[in-house]
Amino acid sequence: MSSYIALFGNPNTGKTSLFNNLTGSYEYVGNWSGVTVEKKVGVLRQHGVPIVDLPGIYSLQPLSRDEGVATDFLLTEPCSAIVNIVDASQLRRNLHLTVQLLEFGKPLIVALNMVDVAEKRGVKVDAEKLSRCIGAPVVPVIARTGKGTKELVRTILSLSERSREHVAIDYGQDVETAVQEIAEQLPDDLPAAKRWLALQFLEGNERIHTYLQTYMDIAPLIAIRDEAQQTLGRPLAEHIYDARDKWIAHAIETSTVIFQQKSL
Ligand code: GDP
Ligand code: K
Numbered sequence: 623m624s625s626y627i628a629l630f631g632n633p634n635t636g637k638t639s640l641f642n643n644l645t646g647s648y649e650y651v652g653n654w655s656g657v658t659v660e661k662k663v664g665v666l667r668q669h670g671v672p673i674v675d676l677p678g679i680y681s682l683q684p685l686s687r688d689e690g691v692a693t694d695f696l697l698t699e700p701c702s703a704i705v706n707i708v709d710a711s712q713l714r715r716n717l718h719l720t721v722q723l724l725e726f727g728k729p730l731i732v733a734l735n736m737v738d739v740a741e742k743r744g745v746k747v748d749a750e751k752l753s754r755c756i757g758a759p760v761v762p763v764i765a766r767t768g769k770g771t772k773e774l775v776r777t778i779l780s781l782s783e784r785s786r787e788h789v790a791i792d793y794g795q796d797v798e799t800a801v802q803e804i805a806e807q808l809p810d811d812l813p814a815a816k817r818w819l820a821l822q823f824l825e826g827n828e829r830i831h832t833y834l835q836t837y838m839d840i841a842p843l844i845a846i847r848d849e850a851q852q853t854l855g856r857p858l859a860e861h862i863y864d865a866r867d868k869w870i871a872h873a874i875e876t877s878t879v880i881f882q883q884k885s886l
C-alpha cells in the first residue's frame with residue numbers, strides 16, 4: 623500500500639485550492655474509514671504520489687465528527703509526509719495545529735498561504751526565519767493562483783525521514799515528567815511518536831484515549847495524568863495550550879515584520 627501525503631490545515635486556509643493545484647484533474651472522492659465525512663484523494667501531478675485532502679480543523683482534539691477524521695487518519699493510514707497549509711494572516715491561531723502536527727513526528731512542510739492578505743494588513747512573514755523557528759521547511763504559496771506550487775512539490779519530494787528533527791516545545795517539568803512516564807508505558811509498535819501520543823492523551827484527546835484502550839490497560843496512564851494535573855493545580859489542556867501559545871507568539875515575533883499600523 624502506498625503512503626499518502628496528507629494535507630492538513632485550518633478551515634478556509636486555501637486547502638482545496640492547493641489540493642487542486644497539486645493534483646490537477648485526477649482527484650476523486652471516497653469514503654474515509656467508515657466515517658460519513660468525505661475525504662478527497664488525488665495524485666500529485668506528474669509524480670504519481672497519492673495525496674489526501676482532510677477536513678479543515680483547528681486542533682487534533684476533535685470537537686466534532688469531522689474533526690475526528692483528521693486524527694483518525696494519523697492513527698490508521700500510512701502517511702509519508704504532512705503538508706500543513708497555514709494562513710499567514712492568522713498565524714497565531716493556525717500554528718496551534720502546526721505544533722501538534724510537528725509533534726506527530728512525520729516529515730512536515732508548511733505551505734504558507736494568504737501572504738497577500740497578511741501584507742494588506744501590514745504583516746510580512748519571513749519564511750526562512752519561520753522555518754528555523756519550527757524546524758521544518760516553509761514554502762510561500764498563493765493557492766488561489768498556483769504560485770509557489772512548483773517549489774512546494776520540489777520540497778515535498780525532497781523530504782526524507784531525516785527531516786524529522788522538529789523543534790520541540792518544553793511544557794515544563796510536571797508535564798514533561800508525565801510525558802516521559804506515559805511514553806515508557808506505551809508499546810513500541812505504535813504508528814505514532816510516543817511523545818505525541820502522550821501529549822494528546824494528557825490534553826484529553828478522546829480519540830487517543832479510545833485508541834490506546836485498544837492496545838493496553840490505560841489505568842496507569844490515567845493515574846499519571848491525574849497526578850500531573852494535581853501537581854500542576856490547573857487543567858492540563860489549558861497549561862499545554864498556554865505553553866504552545868507562548869511558543870507561537872515568540873515564533874511570530876521572530877519571523878514577522880509589522881510595517882504599517884493595522885487598520886481596525
Ligand atoms: P479551504 O476551505 O481551506 O479548502 O480553502 P479554499 O481553497 O476553499 O479557499 C478559501 C478561500 O480563500 C477561497 O475564496 C479562495 O479563493 C481564497 N484563497 C485561497 N488562497 C488564497 C490566497 O493565497 N490569497 C487570497 N487572497 N485568497 C486565497
Ligand atoms: K472554503
Ligand code: MG
Nearest residue numbers: 634637638639
Ligand atoms: Mg476546502
